[in-house]
Amino acid sequence: MRYQSMRRLAGAGIVVAGLTIGVLASPVSSGASVVSKAGSVLTDAEGPGAQPTTVLPFYTGGTCETSNIDYWQLMYRPGYWYGLGNSIAEDANLSPLNNPVWGTDGSGNTTATISSKGWDWTNGKGGTEVLGAQDIVFWLNMDKAQSKQGAAAACGYVPHFGIPDQVANVTVDNSLTVTIDFTAVIAHGWLLYNELSQIIPMPTAWDTSNGTNNAGCSTESWASVATDGSDACSAVFAYLSGRAMNDPIWSWVDGPYRQTKAEITSGSPDGNDVMSVNAGYSDKAHDGVHAAQTIKFVPITLTGGEPAEQQLLGKGDLDLGYLDGTDVTAAPKPGGAGKITLKGGHFGDYDTVGGVLWGVFYWEFNFDTQYSDYHTSGKVPLWADELNQQYFRGAMQQAMDQAYLIAHTQNGYAVPTYSAIPAYPANSFKNGITNPYAYNTTKAKALMTKNGWSGKSAPYTCEKSGAAGCGTVAYPIPKGSKASVTLLYPGGDPATTKEETDAAAEMALAGIKVTLIARSANSVAGTCFYGEGKTIWQVCGYGGWLYDPDFYPSGEVLFGVGSSSNVGGYDSAEMTCLVQATTNGGSYALNQKDPSCAHQSFGQWTAIDLPFLWTPTPTTFSVQLNTVKGAEPPNPIGNFNPEFITAI
Numbered sequence: 001m002r003y004q005s006m007r008r009l010a011g012a013g014i015v016v017a018g019l020t021i022g023v024l025a026s027p028v029s030s031g032a033s034v035v036s037k038a039g040s041v042l043t044d045a046e047g048p049g050a051q052p053t054t055v056l057p058f059y060t061g062g063t064c065e066t067s068n069i070d071y072w073q074l075m076y077r078p079g080y081w082y083g084l085g086n087s088i089a090e091d092a093n094l095s096p097l098n099n100p101v102w103g104t105d106g107s108g109n110t111t112a113t114i115s116s117k118g119w120d121w122t123n124g125k126g127g128t129e130v131l132g133a134q135d136i137v138f139w140l141n142m143d144k145a146q147s148k149q150g151a152a153a154a155c156g157y158v159p160h161f162g163i164p165d166q167v168a169n170v171t172v173d174n175s176l177t178v179t180i181d182f183t184a185v186i187a188h189g190w191l192l193y194n195e196l197s198q199i200i201p202m203p204t205a206w207d208t209s210n211g212t213n214n215a216g217c218s219t220e221s222w223a224s225v226a227t228d229g230s231d232a233c234s235a236v237f238a239y240l241s242g243r244a245m246n247d248p249i250w251s252w253v254d255g256p257y258r259q260t261k262a263e264i265t266s267g268s269p270d271g272n273d274v275m276s277v278n279a280g281y282s283d284k285a286h287d288g289v290h291a292a293q294t295i296k297f298v299p300i301t302l303t304g305g306e307p308a309e310q311q312l313l314g315k316g317d318l319d320l321g322y323l324d325g326t327d328v329t330a331a332p333k334p335g336g337a338g339k340i341t342l343k344g345g346h347f348g349d350y351d352t353v354g355g356v357l358w359g360v361f362y363w364e365f366n367f368d369t370q371y372s373d374y375h376t377s378g379k380v381p382l383w384a385d386e387l388n389q390q391y392f393r394g395a396m397q398q399a400m401d402q403a404y405l406i407a408h409t410q411n412g413y414a415v416p417t418y419s420a421i422p423a424y425p426a427n428s429f430k431n432g433i434t435n436p437y438a439y440n441t442t443k444a445k446a447l448m449t450k451n452g453w454s455g456k457s458a459p460y461t462c463e464k465s466g467a468a469g470c471g472t473v474a475y476p477i478p479k480g481s482k483a484s485v486t487l488l489y490p491g492g493d494p495a496t497t498k499e500e501t502d503a504a505a506e507m508a509l510a511g512i513k514v515t516l517i518a519r520s521a522n523s524v525a526g527t528c529f530y531g532e533g534k535t536i537w538q539v540c541g542y543g544g545w546l547y548d549p550d551f552y553p554s555g556e557v558l559f560g561v562g563s564s565s566n567v568g569g570y571d572s573a574e575m576t577c578l579v580q581a582t583t584n585g586g587s588y589a590l591n592q593k594d595p596s597c598a599h600q601s602f603g604q605w606t607a608i609d610l611p612f613l614w615t616p617t618p619t620t621f622s623v624q625l626n627t628v629k630g631a632e633p634p635n636p637i638g639n640f641n642p643e644f645i646t647a648i
Contacts, residue, residue: 041293041294042292042294043295043298043320045309045318048301048491048493048520049300050065052067052245053067053269055245067522070640073640074640076200078199079114080099080196083637087635098114100113100191109168109185111180112180112196114178115178116130116133116136116201119131121254122253122279123251123252129203131203144222150564152241161556161560162186166186167182190554194552205252207236217233244269245273246261254281258278271298272298274295276295277292301492302492302519302520310324314346319624319628320623324493328341328352335354335355335424336619338411340352353621353624353634356415356425356619359544359546359617360417360544361543364541364542364612365538366568367569372567372568383485387485387538387539389477390610392483394436395510399512401506402439402614404502406616409498411495415616415619417614420558421553421590421591421603422617423617432601433603433607434607448483452477458509458513459483459511464479469481486517486539489518489540489542490541490542544617548637558611572605572611574609575606577597578605581594581597582602590602590603628645630647
């Protein structure tokens with residue numbers, strides 16, 4: 001799941017695939033002097049310029065953002081819910097599907113039988129529909145139909161891996177049960193954590209392409225689903241994607257809340273959204289009787305940024321919010337949170353809650369290949385030739401002073417990152433992985449000069465003659481070229497802006513000029529992940545990736561050739577081999593060398609080849625009104641469960 005730095009989303013400790021990772025933070029302190037009863041309004045600040053833009057739970061490459069997913073998950077539960085409090089393990093009480101029953105077909109290939117618990121869909125107007133087998137098939141068929149539609153494919157789609165490409169057939173056994181037959185023997189853990197976890201049952205009330213007639217996507221046989229855009233499911237997808245956030249069709253929900261207000265300004269969602277409890281929620285322990293009755297989301301504009309949100313905190317107008325790392329004392333440890341240093345107003349009424357994220361942060365490169373979400377036509381431009389040089393990326397990485405950035409731009413609220421395996425929480429997956437580009441601007445400069453660049457200041461000039469110049473035959477860099485790239489990043493967050501500015505200054509010492517362009521978070525996401533406006537981007541500093549719903553930190557979604565989330569078009573035969581070995585091969589760990597590939601592990605190759613430029617990963621923290629009671633501890637995959645809040 002793509003993640004933009006919003007401090008409300010914090011983590012504390014995790015359990016994944018049998019691996020126990022220690023708890024790093026305690027439950028929220030609730031020392032309240034005044035306690036109101038359930039029925040209160042929970043007021044929650046959105047990130048700067050990061051209001052939700054869609055509630056359709058079939059998330060694509062362009063909508064796969066925490067601002068959207070955290071929002072619609074309150075209304076639509078994924079089939080398997082992972083992450084509650086200090087854990088990312090599945091929570092069966094919050095999952096509308098029973099755990100799969102594994103089997104094999106006549107050829108010995110894997111099968112998975114999935115059954116619904118029979119939860120209810122309700123529309124708030126007396127309409128009720130049982131969540132059944134066809135709702136599961138609805139999502140599966142949609143996933144297959146959209147799989148060849150580029151950026152409109154599901155966010156987690158990777159060609160040749162799992163669902164739908166390794167699905168031979170889908171059979172409806174009865175009104176609640178579906179069996180999925182796969183085309184190979186596939187590791188059960190990987191299938192559950194990284195594939196079945198993506199299924200979001202959808203109500204058959206949505207199975208329409210015109211708002212009236214049933215289109216037949218939820219009842220179509222698996223074999224007949226077409227992937228060329230002509231299928232009934234594609235027509236349904238187009239119709240649902242065109243519905244505004246406040247369209248009545250979204251009144252059907254199976255989660256703890258339903259949307260009661262979503263404002264549209266000048267044709268776009270403005271973030272002034274309100275949800276109320278869903279009295280028909282089937283998890284009766286959290287069906288709204290004891291929960292916060294209403295959630296009011298407060299948009300924070302990009303121009304106002306965190307200072308505007310800080311003013312609301314000072315007035316006591318928010319129950320949940322965030323502060324810049326400079327507004328609290330330094331982090332006492334990874335995952336810990338200091339005390340608020342702001343004085344006056346209502347700042348003394350808030351507690352800080354810290355944690356870590358099960359994910360990694362980075363700058364994403366556009367390699368301008370045929371697999372990039374939007375790439376140039378004709379001759380590859382100079383900046384792409386430069387980014388396709390491993391040494392060029394290596395010089396950028398070696399000039400990234402993560403320790404300085406953590407201390408001086410994040411006030412200690414971040415941890416170093418140098419591979420696709422999270423450094424925190426403590427986990428065995430990262431054992432043995434070393435950093436080949438430890439910070440050293442002298443070595444970074446030497447790497448550039450060794451490959452033909454020289455100069456007194458950035459940008460350096462290529463002085464190497466020959467057909468390839470400072471590049472390769474495939475990606476030539478002619479003599480006289482300048483070492484210069486552009487970084488697009490979301491503005492509005494002072495710490496992020498300072499981090500990008502300081503990092504660019506360090507890279508200049510290595511001879512590489514990095515030009516910074518700030519836009520709103522939604523604009524950056526639209527450009528980098530969906531090709532909106534057909535704008536060519538070079539380097540994107542949007543944020544990072546939470547391993548959710550792909551909880552096992554393998555690389556098929558981020559680095560698989562043709563993956564809808566591999567928006568930069570990274571294409572490496574070595575990576576493809578390693579990803580295969582660490583996922584459905586099932587016999588190799590993320591940090592073990594694979595003899596069928598070269599001589600590196602998956603984790604080490606992500607550090608060496610630099611498909612991304614690794615940046616510090618925030619150990620985010622939130623601030624919470626000290627009268628809030630019942631809140632779950634912050635979760636490492638950022639899940640938000642306000643249905644557990646009993647008083648505000």
